[in-house]
Amino acid sequence: MKNYWILTRVMLKNMLASMNPMAGAYTDGKKKRRAIFRAAGVLILILLALGTIISLEYLIYSGLDMIRMPMVLPGMAIFLSMVLTLVLGLFQSLSELFQGKDAPFLAVLPLTSRTVFAARLTTLYLSELVIDAVLCLPAFVLYSIGRQSALPVLLTGLPTLILLPVLPLSAVALIAYLLMRVSVFARHRESIVMALSMLVAIAYSIGVTLMNQQDGNPAAYAVMLASQNGLLEKLLGAFPPALWATKGLIGDAVMLLLFAAVSLAAAALVILAAGPGYLEQALSSTERTVHRTRRTESFGWRKGSAFRALHGLEWKELLRTPAWAYNSLVGVIMFPLMIAIGFVAGFSKAGDSIESMRMLLGNVDPGYVALVTSGVIMLGSMVNPAVSTAISREGGRWPFALTLPVQQKVRFRAKLMVGMEINAVCMVMVAAVAWYLVRMPILWLLAALGVALMNGLAAAALSLWVDAKRPQLNWTTEMEAIKKNFNQVIGMMLWVVLIGLCAAAAVLLWSRGGGAALAGAAGVAAVEMIAAFALLHKVTEKHLVLQV
Amino acid sequence: MIRFENATKVYGKSDRAALDHLNLEIGDGCLYGFLGPNGAGKTTAIRLLTGALRATEGKILVNGIDTAERPVEAKRLIGFVPDSQEMYDKLTGWEYLNFMADIFGVSAEDRKRRGEKYLEIFEMTQAAGDRISSYSRGMKQKIASIGALIHNPPIWVLDEPMVGLDPRAAFLLKEEMKRRAAEGATVFFSTHVLEVAEKMCDKVGIINQGKLIMEGSPEDLIARRGDASLEELFLELTDKDQESPKEEDERK
Structure with a gap:
């Protein structure tokens, strides 16, 4: 147990240090x-x-309180979490758990696998x-204030909050362990585990959606809406x-105790079940299967362009x-996929609702509908770490990459193309769902x-420009390179600004009809795109050297 | 041909030049060893030459092409083997070679011929289908060397090429370096292994604290200082300056 505390403390310190934006900045002004x-x-x-979340929850809470269902807010917050x-x-x-580079180091320490896993x-x-x-927390506090019973809710709220991630995390840790175990002998293990x-x-998304599906029966709706408990259940x-x-x-003390x-029990079970074999699996992910048997005859030596080579390299990496x-594809592809699954499954038994919506929107200027649809599709380009960390991910290889005889525009185009391909898949999927609805x-x-x-292209080009101007090359783990990269946050901020400009143009032209508003947004998006490319192309190969 | 003309590099607001008015000319067919203690400026010089860094002052010419003015053209003439182990290690060895061949615009026929030849010479044929991440340090060095030779460059630059190589691999690499120099290519490499420099180089340059302090053929240098070996000469030349080795450039 003592070892567990020591190791946990070190890991936490390490995690906090890597997140500290002031780290390593004390010597140079x-x-x-x-x-x-x-x-x-x-x-x-x-x-x-935080302000956005609190405001949003306050608005929802006000609405729910008016229909005498205030408990629904903390319930939904718990469910969503x-x-x-x-x-x-x-x-x-x-x-x-399984792709940390420190597994070989931890394996030689006198610690049990279970301790490391825990x-x-x-x-x-x-x-x-x-x-x-x-x-x-905002939901719990709002509910407490609204019920004028702060003490009991805080008493039950804190243990509820502390316990909240335990069960789902235990479940996913066990699934992750099983995925690693079943794929242990596979040659393309990483790809298999990812797929x-x-x-x-x-499957989760479909399962949750199907279980929550409404049956379209008015009587069932009536029962559901009659009481707070009915709706929650x-x-x-x-x-x-x-x-x-x-x-x-x-x-409800019994329910709290049950939870x-x-x-x-779930946490104990996963530590007991996966703990003993954990280090073996974590270590195996650092090993590589080798097949030193191939002959060069099997290699297809074929000529390609520098762009194709860089584009292929970017995808392979x-x-x-x-x-x-995970970070580049999950957010961008899974999100619209979940929306698609949600809508398709959720509305499959509610054909009347879709028809009603289509009829309603049929009377609206299609320009307005297209404008709102465009805004929804734009959400697909909000987070694009593939492009906003494209240079940073080169890390220690950057000095070598700079020695390659490639014009910067070719280099940037390859990186931008990969990011946009991911974005485009996402956007087309959202567009398809929008068309269906x-x-x-x-x-x-x-x-x-x-x-x-x-708009997405403009945001991607600007993100890449930011990353080219100030790449974060000094990372030690691959996770750090992409997840703890401030350039990604800057990319998102730029995206907000670009969307804001498009929205402003649309609002200004709103009174002239949907088509004009959409044209206004299109004009601004085109200007943004041209400006972003011009900025990116100003970084020539002469500028692209190590910034020291 | 490689020419450094007053090449100077000062990092940031540092008060010391990592490379201080370096003047160097290395002709075709020359096997040139660049020697110096840690932090002397070897890697800075190589980074300037290969276009990863821009000189604060002076210029570097590769076959008459200014690396700052026409960087892409200059880089095309160079095959570079970096010293670090940071490679595109998610690629297989063969994918890496094909990547390098695409970047340098090598025809399908040439890349097949050279790729297979060098894989055979460096005894990497069997491993070429595996990911570079599964390679040992020496194997990574070998595949990086093949990648640098796939376009048959007139100039071959190697940064500490012997580090991590087993005796057989080191022998194979040295043989290839000699062979290429004999064929007329310029081979420029940095090293700490003085014995290697003494035995195989046509010319060596000793750099310390960013300045070239001596240059010539190994025999000439030794003759200038009596019967001392290159090792003794190196220690004598670099010893007195050891009190300020901030190794600033190497760290950067």
Whole structure:
């Protein structure tokens, strides 16, 4: 147990140090100023995000309170937290538990595999707890204030919050362990694990959606809406632990105890089951299968262009590095996929609702519908780490990459193309879902997609420009290169600015009709795209040298 | 032909030049060894030559092409073997060679011929289908060397090429370096292994604290200082300056 605490403390210190924006900036004045600027930026972003979440939850709570269903807010926050851990925690578990570069180091320490696993799981648990706290605490506090019963809810709220990530995290850690075990002899293990984990995540989404599906029967709706409990049971029935936690939160001691017992039992079970074999699996992910038997006759020596070579290299690096693949593809591809699954499955029995919506929108100027659709499609380009960390991911190879005789525009084009291919898949998928739901004329849909793509391209080019100007090359783990890269946050901020400019143009032209508003947004998106490319092309091969 | 003309590099606001007015001319067919203690400026010189860094002052010419003015053209003439182990290790050895051949615009026929020849010479044929991440340090060095030769460059630059190589691999590499120099290529390499420089180089340059302090054929240098070996000469030349080795450039 003592070893567990020592190891956990070291791992936490290491994790916090790598997140510290002021780290390593105390000797050089310029570096220190930059670090202070960075830290201030991070703080502002955190406050903005918190402010947005609190405002949103307050609005929802006000609405629910008016219809006398205030308990639904903490219930939904609990449910959302658990589902997020289940879906995204799987990728997090795979990369944090099994793809750490320190496994060989930990393996030679006099520690049991179970101790190492428990310590790793604890650090993972704490990072999930922070996310859950951000989502749930405002809801718990709002509910407490509204009920004028702060003390009981805080008494039950804190244990509920502390226990919240335990069960879903235990489940995903066990699934991650099993995925690693079953793929142990596979040659393309990383790809297989990634494909399997995506399938599992899709299965979750479908499962949750199907269980939550409404049957379209008016009587069932009436029963559901008649009472707060009825609605909660309908909404959270798909995942009983969320219901237990919600009931425990509002004072049902039995339910709280049940939730605590099941959560702790799950954690104990996963440590007992996966703990002993954990280090072996973590170590095996650092090993490589070798087949030193091939003959050169089997190699297809074929000529390609420098662009094709760089484009291929970018894809291979991205797909063959699990941490990069999860972060680049999961957010961008899984999200619209889940929306698509959600809509298709959720509405499959509610044909009347879709028809009603189509009829309603049929009377609206298609330009407006296309404009809103375009805004939704643009969400697909919000996070694009594939492009916003494209130079940073070169890391220690950057000095070598600079010696290659390639014009910067070719280099940038290859990186931009990969990012845009990922974005385009996402955007086309969202556009397809939008078309299914709204059935707008195809030309309007294409116009909406075009505006979104131009905007996405501008955002991607600007993100790449930022990363080329100040690449974060000094990373030690692949996860750090992509996940703890501030350039990704800057990319998102730029995206917000670009979307804001398009929205402003649309609002200004709103009174002239949907077509004019869409044209305005398109014009701004085109200008943004041209400006972003001009900026990117100003970085020539003469500028592209080590910045020391 | 490689020419450094007053090449100077000062990092950031440092008060010391990592490379201080380096003047050097290395002709075709010359096997040139670049010697110096840690932090002397060897890697900085190589990074300037290969276009990864821009000189603060002076210029570097590769076959008459200014590396700062026409970097892409200059880089095309160079085959570079870096000292670090940071490679595109998610590629297989063969994918890496094909990548390098694409970057340098090598025809399918030439890349097949050279690729197979060098894989055979460096005894890497069996391993070429595996990911570079599964290679040992020496194997990585070998595949990097083949990658640098796939376009048959007139100039071959190697940064500490013997590090991590077993005796057989080191022998194979040295033989290839001699062969290429004999064929008329310029071979420029940095090393700490003085014995290698003494035995195989046509010319060596000793650099310390960013300045070229001595240059000539190994025999000439030794003759200038009596019967001392190159090792003794190196120690004598670099010893007195050891009190300020901030090794700033190497760290950067």
